[in-house]
Amino acid sequence: MKRLMLGNEAAARGAYEAGATVAAAYPGTPSTEITENMAKYDGVYVEWSPNEKVALEVAIGGSLGGARSICSMKHVGLNVASDPLFTVSYTGVNGGLVLLVADDPGMHSSQNEQDSRHYARAAKVPMLEPSDSQECLDYVKQAFEISESFDCPVIVRLSTRISHSQSAVKTGERADYKLKDYNKDFTKYVMMPAMARKRHVEVEKRMLALQEYSETTDLNSIEWGSKKIGVITSGIAYQYAKEAFGDVSYLKIGMVYPLPDKLIAKFASEMETLYVVEELEPFFEDHIKKLGIKVTGKDLLPLMGELTAQLIKEKMLGVKQEVNEPLVDNVPVRPPVMCPGCPHRGMHYVLHKLKLTATGDIGCYTLGALPPTESIDTCICMGASIGTAHGMEKARGAEFAQKTVAVIGDSTFIHSGITSLIDVVYNKGNSTVLILDNSITAMTGFQPNPTTGYTIKGEVTRQVDLVKLAQAIGVERVRVANPFDIKEFEKIVKEETAAAEPSVIISKSPCALSKDVKFGGALKINQEKCKRCKQCLALGCPAIVNKGDFVETDEALCVGCMLCTIVCSFQAFEETGEKAGAKNG
Amino acid sequence: MRKMDKLSIMIVGVGGQGTLLASRILGVIAFKMNYDVKVSEVHGMSQRGGSVVTYVKYGPKIYSPLIEKGEADIILAFEKLEALRWTEYLKKDGMMIINEQEIDPLPVITGAAKYPSEIINTINRQYKNVFTLNALKIARECGNLKAVNIVLLGVMAAKTAIPKQIWDEAIRETVPAKVLNVNIEAFNAGYQAI
Numbered sequence: 003m004k005r006l007m008l009g010n011e012a013a014a015r016g017a018y019e020a021g022a023t024v025a026a027a028y029p030g031t032p033s034t035e036i037t038e039n040m041a042k043y044d045g046v047y048v049e050w051s052p053n054e055k056v057a058l059e060v061a062i063g064g065s066l067g068g069a070r071s072i073c074s075m076k077h078v079g080l081n082v083a084s085d086p087l088f089t090v091s092y093t094g095v096n097g098g099l100v101l102l103v104a105d106d107p108g109m110h111s112s113q114n115e116q117d118s119r120h121y122a123r124a125a126k127v128p129m130l131e132p133s134d135s136q137e138c139l140d141y142v143k144q145a146f147e148i149s150e151s152f153d154c155p156v157i158v159r160l161s162t163r164i165s166h167s168q169s170a171v172k173t174g175e176r177a178d179y180k181l182k183d184y185n186k187d188f189t190k191y192v193m194m195p196a197m198a199r200k201r202h203v204e205v206e207k208r209m210l211a212l213q214e215y216s217e218t219t220d221l222n223s224i225e226w227g228s229k230k231i232g233v234i235t236s237g238i239a240y241q242y243a244k245e246a247f248g249d250v251s252y253l254k255i256g257m258v259y260p261l262p263d264k265l266i267a268k269f270a271s272e273m274e275t276l277y278v279v280e281e282l283e284p285f286f287e288d289h290i291k292k293l294g295i296k297v298t299g300k301d302l303l304p305l306m307g308e309l310t311a312q313l314i315k316e317k318m319l320g321v322k323q324e325v326n327e328p329l330v331d332n333v334p335v336r337p338p339v340m341c342p343g344c345p346h347r348g349m350h351y352v353l354h355k356l357k358l359t360a361t362g363d364i365g366c367y368t369l370g371a372l373p374p375t376e377s378i379d380t381c382i383c384m385g386a387s388i389g390t391a392h393g394m395e396k397a398r399g400a401e402f403a404q405k406t407v408a409v410i411g412d413s414t415f416i417h418s419g420i421t422s423l424i425d426v427v428y429n430k431g432n433s434t435v436l437i438l439d440n441s442i443t444a445m446t447g448f449q450p451n452p453t454t455g456y457t458i459k460g461e462v463t464r465q466v467d468l469v470k471l472a473q474a475i476g477v478e479r480v481r482v483a484n485p486f487d488i489k490e491f492e493k494i495v496k497e498e499t500a501a502a503e504p505s506v507i508i509s510k511s512p513c514a515l516s517k518d519v520k521f522g523g524a525l526k527i528n529q530e531k532c533k534r535c536k537q538c539l540a541l542g543c544p545a546i547v548n549k550g551d552f553v554e555t556d557e558a559l560c561v562g563c564m565l566c567t568i569v570c571s572f573q574a575f576e577e578t579g580e581k582a583g584a585k586n587g
Numbered sequence: 588m589r590k591m592d593k594l595s596i597m598i599v600g601v602g603g604q605g606t607l608l609a610s611r612i613l614g615v616i617a618f619k620m621n622y623d624v625k626v627s628e629v630h631g632m633s634q635r636g637g638s639v640v641t642y643v644k645y646g647p648k649i650y651s652p653l654i655e656k657g658e659a660d661i662i663l664a665f666e667k668l669e670a671l672r673w674t675e676y677l678k679k680d681g682m683m684i685i686n687e688q689e690i691d692p693l694p695v696i697t698g699a700a701k702y703p704s705e706i707i708n709t710i711n712r713q714y715k716n717v718f719t720l721n722a723l724k725i726a727r728e729c730g731n732l733k734a735v736n737i738v739l740l741g742v743m744a745a746k747t748a749i750p751k752q753i754w755d756e757a758i759r760e761t762v763p764a765k766v767l768n769v770n771i772e773a774f775n776a777g778y779q780a781i
């Protein structure tokens with residue numbers, strides 16, 4: 003059967019058809035839907051793990067236990083999972099082990115645009131890269147074969163435009179994969195130095211064998227056209243190149259590591275001019291140049307952001323598309339904003355009001371760094387807020403700590419904040435940590451996590467008790483606060499930052515997108531009562547509209563969370579009696 | 588009416604307006620007509636009330652899923668400022684269908700920028716094929732503010748030569764059953780709106 007599928011959906015389908023029975027992941031755009039789609043299949047154990055390292059370890063366990071297993075993550079997730087990756091490269095696998103890693107060129111939803119291909123080389127594991135949804139399915143299946151034939155994990159690299167584009171996919175049947183026997187073997191699975199030294203030899207042998215495989219596999223293929231120009235490319239860049247160059251010759255690389263040196267040399271020898279078209283790093287280009295082959299790539303194309311067909315045409319062929327003149331300059335930008343009714347909004351308002359330094363983290367709440375609240379000072383990586391606050395205190399003294407908070411979401415705290423909180427307590431810090439407990443992983447599209455109370459399959463499970471957890475770590479001051487009660491919230495933040503010891507404030511209120519959240523109706527502003535002080539605009543609620551001379555609410559957006567009624571000193575916000583907009587349907 | 592054997596359609600709007608569903612329906616329509624199709628979606632960060640754009644391309648063979656400046660045959664704009672932002676992507680003779688709704692972006696809310704005035708007139712000066720309507724009002728009359736996306740598809744259906752029955756099938760296959768009736772009504776209302 004053929005149907006339209008997202009690349010992520012097709013990748014999941016590939017794992018399913020390959021007979022995979024274990025799938026573990028931590029969400030992260032653009033990889034999230036792989037695991038969400040895996041969860042729709044019967045006969046597969048699927049979990050959201052607390053972080054990518056745990057997810058990979060679960061998948062490794064699945065593999066050693068004899069099952070075909072996958073682990074999905076966004077590019078930065080591989081940083082977190084890299085520790086097990088580098089060593090599972092030595093142990094090899096039992097059942098096939100495939101990592102699906104989604105890069106984000108252009109940083110549509112990421113904090114950096116690292117190129118995962120470097121990991122394949124660094125960890126000495128093969129990497130495949132599909133260029134559309136059909137290949138997502140096919141390559142994942144093939145990755146399992148490679149994993150088992152060469153006894154190694156395999157990475158399939160996706161990118162935003164592959165993961166989040168739909169194209170036609172022909173699906174097949176699920177393979178009847180038999181769980182492999184598990185045989186205890188410490189020489190293979192216990193990586194102490196003596197064993198690891200021997201395994202390293204195997205790794206190097208394997209790389210030579212994979213190199214040979216790369217020369218002959220149909221993952222790497224030549225499309226002959228005019229030999230005036232030859233293009234070496236892969237993944238989404240292949241699609242852009244096809245559109246830009248048309249009828250020239252292509253060496254389409256499906257196995258991006260290890261590269262097929264002989265095939266490249268043969269292709270190059272027949273071309274008048276050779277180009278490499280790749281997004282981000284000159285990964286192919288550097289390698290090809292090392293082979294002594296003359297090639298042009300990043301001299302012309304940028305190291306940053308996404309490629310496009312027009313960009314390639316302009317930079318490599320000197321053909322500029324004629325475009326219309328812009329109609330007006332300076333169209334106001336529209337950055338993402340926290341939803342109307344978001345529980346984080348009141349918290350940001352308070353941090354702004356108290357002029358605190360707030361070391362931040364990654365989640366919807368990072369948006370508070372933007373005007374009007376500008377209440378977040380830093381954002382590095384998941385879990386960084388607490389360690390950063392602690393380090394700042396050690397640099398600037400305890401007094402500074404009394405004007406500092408670490409701000410971290412529940413999912414992020416579970417991901418990698420707990421160990422830093424232990425650090426604060428152990429090393430006698432005074433940090434105040436605000437855990438924003440909306441009991442969901444919201445930023446990436448509402449995935450359950452260990453604070454939620456149910457699993458990815460919707461089964462009820464235990465919820466981490468954040469209060470007890472903080473207490474067990476040794477934090478004696480643990481408070482729970484309601485971020486919609488701004489006045490009380492402010493009082494608690496003042497008390498806890500003033501305290502000369504570590505404290506945790508759990509800001510507890512569900513995400514506005516949660517089904518369980520029932521606000522009243524949309525509000526309107528009584529223009530007689532409104533004094534045009536515009537204090538409410540400091541909330542940055544998209545439903546409060548600044549009309550210049552006056553302020554009104556957008557009743558299609560307002561959900562009636564009542565936060566503005568607390569900020570307004572003149573009781574100007576009133577209920578309309580109408581059902582709230584954003585909740586309709 | 589333009590030829591329908593190869594189209595590049597952009598759907599632009601504000602995160603949360605239902606642009607994703609609209610692009611999925613268009614993808615299904617092209618697929619039903621047996622074309623090669625690519626639908627490029629946005630997920631994640633950009634959805635939180637930010638500017639969003641999705642692309643639907645179909646034809647005999649589609650490589651890049653992206654539509655670039657000067658390449659769109661049709662732009663469905665779910666919001667006026669977003670229509671203005673993306674006009675450069677329209678072909679000179681391209682068609683634009685604009686929902687007149689205004690949603691202030693954060694810089695306007697904070698007073699750092701002004702919502703441009705006269706947007707429709709500005710666009711009309713340069714492009715001939717522009718249709719505007721208050722899709723929010725029509726959606727509200729149909730009983731669901733969220734049906735703005737389907738109202739706009741209705742307008743597009745009326746302005747293109749794709750058989751109405753294919754639209755109907757695609758909507759039935761894509762829209763959740765419990766809101767299907769409202770959406771069919773919204774589609775018909777859009778179809779008759781201009």
Ligand SMILES: Cc1ncc(C[n+]2csc(CCOP(=O)(O)OP(=O)(O)O)c2C)c(N)n1
Pocket residue numbers: 028029030031054076078079082112113364365366367384410411412413414415438440442443444445446
């Ligand atoms: C290592 C890593 N994995 C995943 C992500 C993607 N990501 C960004 S924010 C986030 C979760 C945020 O959840 P939470 O902390 O609960 O905050 P919320 O969005 O719910 O407010 C995730 C998974 C990332 N940026 N880095």
Ligand code: SF4
Pocket residue numbers: 339340341342343344345346366440444445513514515635
């Ligand atoms: S998704 Fe939830 S947590 Fe994120 S901005 Fe919206 S309401 Fe806030």
Ligand code: SF4
Pocket residue numbers: 342343525541543544545546555559560561562563564565566567
């Ligand atoms: S206008 Fe007020 S009640 Fe409505 S969503 Fe915004 S803060 Fe909440």
